[in-house]
Amino acid sequence: MQNHVAKLTRCLDRLGVAQLVVTSRLAGPADRARFGAHGQVIRTGLPVPVLRQGWAPLAVRHVLGGGRVDLVHVHCGEDLAVLPLASLAARRHGCPLVATVHLSVRHTPRPVTARGSLLRAVGGAVEGWLLPGADAVIALTPSTARLLRVHFTGFVPHVQVPAVLQHVDLLVLPGLYEDLSSALIEAMAAGLPVVATRVGGTVDLVHHGVNGLLVAPRDPAALAAAISQVLADPAAAARLSAAARRTATDHAWPDLARQVLEV
Numbered sequence: 001m002q003n004h005v006a007k008l009t010r011c012l013d014r015l016g017v018a019q020l021v022v023t024s025r026l027a028g029p030a031d032r033a034r035f036g037a038h039g040q041v042i043r044t045g046l047p048v049p050v051l052r053q054g055w056a057p058l059a060v061r062h063v064l065g066g067g068r069v070d071l072v073h074v075h076c077g078e079d080l081a082v083l084p085l086a087s088l089a090a091r092r093h094g095c096p097l098v099a100t101v102h103l104s105v106r107h108t109p110r111p112v113t114a115r116g117s118l119l120r121a122v123g124g125a126v127e128g129w130l131l132p133g134a135d136a137v138i139a140l141t142p143s144t145a146r147l148l149r150v151h152f153t154g155f156v157p158h159v160q161v162p163a164v165l166q167h168v169d170l171l172v173l174p175g176l177y178e179d180l181s182s183a184l185i186e187a188m189a190a191g192l193p194v195v196a197t198r199v200g201g202t203v204d205l206v207h208h209g210v211n212g213l214l215v216a217p218r219d220p221a222a223l224a225a226a227i228s229q230v231l232a233d234p235a236a237a238a239r240l241s242a243a244a245r246r247t248a249t250d251h252a253w254p255d256l257a258r259q260v261l262e263v
Contacts (some may be wrong), residue, residue: 002103013039022062024055024079054147056081063089071096076131077103078121096135107147128231165190170237172231176217178202189248190211192195193240195226211243 009019013036021041025031025224044058063072063085074086076099090097096098101211103109103121109116131148139145156164170186173196179185180201187194188205194212196202206212213230215222230237 003074004102005075009039009041013037020062021065022059022085023204024059029056034076049188053079053081056085059085060088064186067169068094069093072097073100074134075099076105076127077104078119080105080119080126083126087130087133097133098138099131099134100138100140101131101144101148102140104131104144104147107144146156147184161186162190167194168192168196170227171201172223172227173197175199175202175225180205185248185251188244190250191241191245193230193237194244195223195230199222205247210228211247 001006002036005021005023007129009021012019016038016039017039021039023043025043025045028043028045030043032040032042034040041094042059042062044055044062045184046055046058059081068220072086072090072093072095074097076083086097104127105120106127107124109120111120112116132181137148137150154162165187167191170193171184173181173184173194175197176199178197178200184196186203188211194206195215196212196214198204198208198214199217203214206214207238208214213226215226230240
C-alpha cells in the first residue's frame, strides 16, 4: 500500500494536483518534506511500533487544519484509524471523500488469533459505518468491488427470482403508494426481513416489529435507520424472517386460486 500511494501521489503531482499526504511513521521520527512540484508529506512519527493506531491523535491537527481542501482521499487497509480521520477531515472541510480499499477488514481477513478476530470485528464495524458515506470507493480488484458495492442487475427473469433472493439480506420497499406488492410477498416467502413504507396494502401485510419494519414515506433518515437496525441485529432479523415466511403462506397461489374459484 505504501508503494501504491507513493507512485500514485507522484503521478498525480506530475498532472498538476497539489497534495498533502498525512501518514504515520512507526518507530521513527516525525517530519515534513516536499515532493515533486506541488506535494508535501507529513509523517506523524510514533516511537512505539506495536501501537499502530496511536498515530491518529497526532494526525488530527494536520487533517483538520490548513487552507482550502477540495477533496480527501483515504487509503484503507488494516490501520483502523485512517477512515475515521478521513471522514472527520471531509466533514471539517465540506468536501467529497474518496476511499481506496487496499484491504477490506470486514470481508478479506480470515483470523486465526484473538487479535485478528478483534481487528476484523472492530474494523468491520468501522468500515460498515463509514465507508458507505464516501462519495466514491475505488477497489483494486473486481472481487473486492463485488464484496463492497451495490449491484444494479436490471431485469431478472421471473423464474430466477427465488435464486436471486437467496443471496439477499433484506427487501427494502420504499414506495410512495402500493396496493399489494407481489415483490413483497415473494421476498417474505423467501424468508427475507422486510423494511417498507407505511402505505396502502403494505400495512395489511407487514406488521411493524413482527414480520418486518415500517417507516413513514418520504423519510430517508428513518428508512436508513430501519435498514441499519435489521443489518446490525442478526437475531432480530432471523425472527422477522421466520414470521415473514408464515405470513407469505396465506398468499400461496394454490390457496388464492381456490378462493377465486369460490367467488
